[in-house]
Amino acid sequence: MCRRHTQLLLCLFITFFINLPFPSFADVGTAAQYSPPYLPTGCYGGEALQFPSSNLFAAAGDGIWDNGAACGRQYLVRCISAEQPRTCIPQQIIQIKIVDYAVSTVSTPSATGTTMVLSQKAFQTIANSSAGLINIEFQQV
Structure with a gap:
């Protein structure tokens, strides 16, 4: 009996992980977007030189x-869902750098109380720009 049960669990485990379209990330949260001007007062005291050249950056929400x-x-981030269908860009994973605190951003985010507020370029790389709020998976690298 135990052997059959163990084989069934192993089979389910393998089937589940083989059929996953993406690697599993550690945390789930929400992301909004903000637009220029980008003035990182929370981390670098207004030093715009600290932005990555890719313009893939974010302000951290209270949770992180x-x-x-x-x-x-640095975090790997991908859009997993949104209120509007077909908002997420499939199979897009970006690496962002935290450059500010979301509460202190000069530009108002598209939604408050989020895990991350992504730069316009970062947000538009993983989701439709018309979305105000998306659900994300993220993992520190």
Whole structure:
């Protein structure tokens, strides 16, 4: 009996992981977007030179801010769902850098209380720009 049960569990486990379209990330949250001007007052005191040349960056929400320790952290991020169908761009995973605290951003985010507020370019790389809020998976790298 135990052997059959173990084989069934192993079979289900393998079937589940083989059929996953993406790697599983550690955390799930929400993301909004904000637009220029980008003035990173929360991390770098207005030093625009700290932005990555790719313009793939974000402001950290309260959940990952960690009293400023999030500054400079890199995350892999992908859109997993949104209120509007076909908002997420399939199979798009980006790497962003935290450059600010979401509460202190100069430009108002498209939705408040999010895990991350992505730069316009970062948001539009993983989701339709008309969306105000998306659900994301993210993992620190």
